[in-house]
Amino acid sequence: MRRRIHKTPERLASVRIDAVAAEGKCIVRTDEGVIFVDNPTGGPGVAPGDLVDLRITNRKKQYREAVAEHIHEWSPVRAEPFCEHFGTCGGCKWQHIQYSEQLGFKHQQVVDHLTRIGKVTLPEIRPILPAHPTQYYRNKLEFTCAEGRWLTTREVNTDQLIDQRAVGFHVPGRFDKVLPIHHCYLQPDPSNAIRQAVNDYVFAHGLTLYNLKAHTGFLRTLIIRTAATTQQVMVTLQVAQDNPEILNELLTYLQTTFPQITSLNYILNTKKNDSYQDQEVINWAGKPYIEEQMDEADGPPLTFRIGPKSFYQTNAQQAHNLYKITREWAGLTGRERVYDLYTGTGTIALFVARRAKQVVGVEYVEASVADARINAQVNGITNTTFVAGDMRDILTDGFFDQHGRPEVVITDPPRAGMDEAVTRQLLKASPERIVYVSCNTATQARDLGILDEGYRVANVQPVDMFPHTHHVENIALLVKR
Template identity: 35%
Template sequence: MSKVKAPVVKNEVYEMVVDDIGVNGEGIGKVEGYTLFVDGGLPGETVLTKVVKVGKNFGFGKLESIQVPSPDRVIPICKVASQCGGCQLQHLSYEGQLKFKQNKVDQLIKRIGKLSDIQVEPVIGMDEPYYYRNKVQYPVRQEGGRVKIGFYAKRSHRIVETDICYIQDQRNEEVKALILDWMTQNGISAYNEETHKGFLRHIVTRHAHSTKLMHVTLVINGRRLKASEGLIARLTKLDYISGISVNINKEVTNVIMGEQLLHVYGDTHIEDTIDDVKFHISPLSFFQVNPVQTEKLYAKVIEFAGLTGEETVMDIFCGIGSISLLLAKKAKKVIGVEVVEAAIEDALHNADINGINNVEFYTGKAEEVIPRLYDELKMRADIIVVDPPRKGCEEVLLEAMVRINPKRIVYVSCDPSTLARDLKYLAEKGYKVDQVQPLDMFPQGVHVETIVLVTKVD
């Protein structure tokens, strides 16, 4: 096997100008035409980087020093921002983050989607880009002879501890401390990924923006919660804890939640409100993590849908029915499809408690359910709203959407790469992209949400 030939040598230090930011927030530059990825570098900066890994076409470097800083560089508010994998862009001003995300969407739509004449609007940002998340997932691990609760370090499952996370609800620190005390007093072990031994795997909390109440879920590698009375006694000292659940996950997997859920105290869900519509949200159901931006997101979806009250709408990947129920207030009928059964149960309950009766929900994979609704049940839709996971839409789903022949498709995306791919498909099938509106659901991180209006070409 021949040696990799590159103009750089491992462990040597090189001067480099950073040209771009990668999908994971790393700076990208070239040394003699050879691409290097360097954590912490910003576009326009001249840096010294130590090469730590050399590949055939690109390598990775460690930032040694900044010779010429970017005017957008700021000092991170979090002391472990450079170690933790949660916030990749705290060293970039918030204005710089919004520009980066707009450019990211624009470039991917042009490069992958081959849509060169599309205008991407400036990103809708936050007035206060901190403490915005309504959900946190803490891994619990045994490291260095003691239990650690925190977040994963970049590109690893090593735990980074912090006294405060600046994108989460600060009350989580109280919850974390009480659970750690409960573990210590009762000999509760932490999970070990290598041996698949140990009891507590994750702590998951979710709070309601409207009521401020919080639900706590412990993910365990076991059949029942040990010393549950002690845990309940500790957590219920906090007046904002409305419920406690246990999730059983005995699988050898990186998936956080298992399928079996046991409720040990209080409410089985949290209740939140968007635009006067109430939502019951169970621990297994998806709900947007940034409530302030979620209201802006849904408002833009409704605007793009352009409802008059006479339309039938399909809401694909509907989750707990959050978009479906808001659309139903302005549409003739809404049909929601979601693969997670617990989410559909929440959606049906949410429709009931809000007195909304012009919605139907179907459980199953969208790429299987939507073709069946069209082919077998002859269902049609004037408008389709689709909000897929990061992998985007399966081609069979896109093909079914085209056959349904809606006047408008509102595509909500959390990954501009798969969005661009899917827009290319739709553009080749008689649709055009009218509006592209990015929205910042994840300040301090690299991800960006995008709402796109796609219309049928006459």
């Protein structure tokens, strides 16, 4: 039998963190190439300007990966993290960096992707639009209720028996470990109070939580949605066992304790994963939806109904700014036919409809299309058509003949960007303008490189939708050559 040879880990002493790279990792540039530095769970995080000791964890042909073992000198761009869970929780990983510096890193990420990947000629990129507020900005959070609590070092080393139940967030890289959250700065009241009440109820009444390995237990997830403009609150519990008595007692407790809950729902999910788009949602009390509104200068506010399965931008305040820029760049005069691709529940389509002749929204998820049609009806908008199906199959010459060729296309695809076949069809359709909204500038840059055959990039506006994370939205205006 061969003896396994344990190599001594490669280490680098006193190196300076240079910048932030994609996905929020930091980078160090050396004579041997680039090193990507990750933040291990439980650590303070590294920031550009830190002087650190590194341990190499992986060596690739073109780069190396490392973690910081010791920080000798703190960067001047650092900030004091405001959350006690920073470093262990998977969210808000940039709390230790000043917000103004975060904006600069995100802006540079947009520039780098569009120039290095897209290789297109760009105008001067506008300064990134900051978010306000930078805390309590999310309208939806999903908490995992599970057996498999993340233990601190002190708890691991104790001889005492520790309860493994937890209501909180997954620890990065560990599907089976959940960090109990005491206070979260992502969602406004009453989110923290509802989550804590569920947590207290679980322990007071001995409820079993779902075991992610053994697939046993009762309560799986707690989903809270809050509407910024109407203050309506939706709570949805996902359970793994059909036990009406236990479920009704818990739902009654929530209804009594929180009269501000306007939509109370549950899902019985006996699958081995928590995805619920294919599951039936039971409306136990209140309405089966909440409503969010967007003010309009040229008409009454738009009202959007949001169900338990609906997609709606999680930062509603900043989404309004995003949509206003999108509509402005569409250059609508009331005579245009607009295609809104990846329309979701029709938020952008309905937002631009009052200034267009006709809007055609296309979306893969049929439930979202149903929501879009309802939202059009609620707002009395009659010049929209919503179609469900795969974008690659729908955008054909026959579809253009049926609905008319667009003068303007707005596209807001998922992180994977647009399929090349869709991009080619846009070139063939040849609208005057394309407004491309993206949550992943790397795939947006790739698509712009293809569209460069027929369009020039006339304007670029980065938008910060998610403060204290590396994520950035970007709007690009393309004008036909």
